[in-house]
Amino acid sequence: MKEGEPFWESPWGEGRPGWHIECSAMILNFLGETIDIHGGGQDLKFPHHRNEIAQSESYTGKKIANYFLHNGYVNVKDEKMSKSLGNFFTVADIAKQYDPMIIRWYLISSHYRSSNNYTIESMEQAKNTYNRLINTIKKVNDAEFAESKSKQLNDLIAKIENAENKIIDAMEDDFDTPVALAELLTLFREINKAILQDGLKINQEFKDRFFKFIEFNEKIS
Structure with missing residues (x-):
């Protein structure tokens, strides 16, 4: 974490949520446990979307999206x-x-x-x-x-x-x-x-x- 960036205290030290968990949190908060279509660039297949799937599905017990579309x-x-x-x-x-x-x-x-x-x-x-x-x-x-x-x-x-x-x-x-x-x-x-x-x-x-x-x-x- 760079100096001057926002952080929170945690049992593991100073830190803040990364963008992987941010996206999972936004989907759950605004769209629900399962969305129909999740889009993104080809470069987001791994690790970003894999992280979202792992985080969201382990938390809700349901699949995060019915379809993933990865554009060129x-x-x-x-x-x-x-x-x-x-x-x-x-x-x-x-x-x-x-x-x-x-x-x-x-x-x-x-x-x-x-x-x-x-x-x-x-x-x-x-x-x-x-x-x-x-x-x-x-x-x-x-x-x-x-x-x-x-x-x-x-x-x-x-x-x-x-x-x-x-x-x-x-x-x-x-x-x-x-x-x-x-x-x-x-x-x-x-x-x-x-x-x-x-x-x-x-x-x-x-x-x-x-x-x-x-x-x-x-x-x-």
Whole structure:
């Protein structure tokens, strides 16, 4: 213990609680004996989370969390972002340059357990991809209507339903967001081609199903 730091007298001498027991105490006090999801960086698996488990479960006799999620790092120029390295910035800093939805797209383009290397190029790529998605949504909204269905339209509706199911499967597989986004992009490319290149006219059924799909993605993201 460094000189000048706070301490309490104990049977073993001067000391104070460490951050391992502090986290166990906060969980118990504010959230109860068992929480659903406990998050943290990969570097906290051991010893921090192991200590929390040992302390809390020996005290309560119940498991501390149903699930542990350990995220990867955000790297800058292939180095872990940290205050000590001086390469630290916040989401608020980035939001001055990029729409928050673009930041979200960039972050979920990698699996949460994988590290993300932040660069201006990667943010620009995320911006371009996101803007293409928005443009497709606008095109569907403004597309010409047809009175009846066509085989191509029926096929696209089936592909929307298929993409939705695959996205659900991906999200249920440890939040596999890269796979989910790949399904989304594949579907949007096909819709873009059908409307722009092939001049497909849509009907109300397709439009309703498409925007129901958009609403579904907004909910899960």
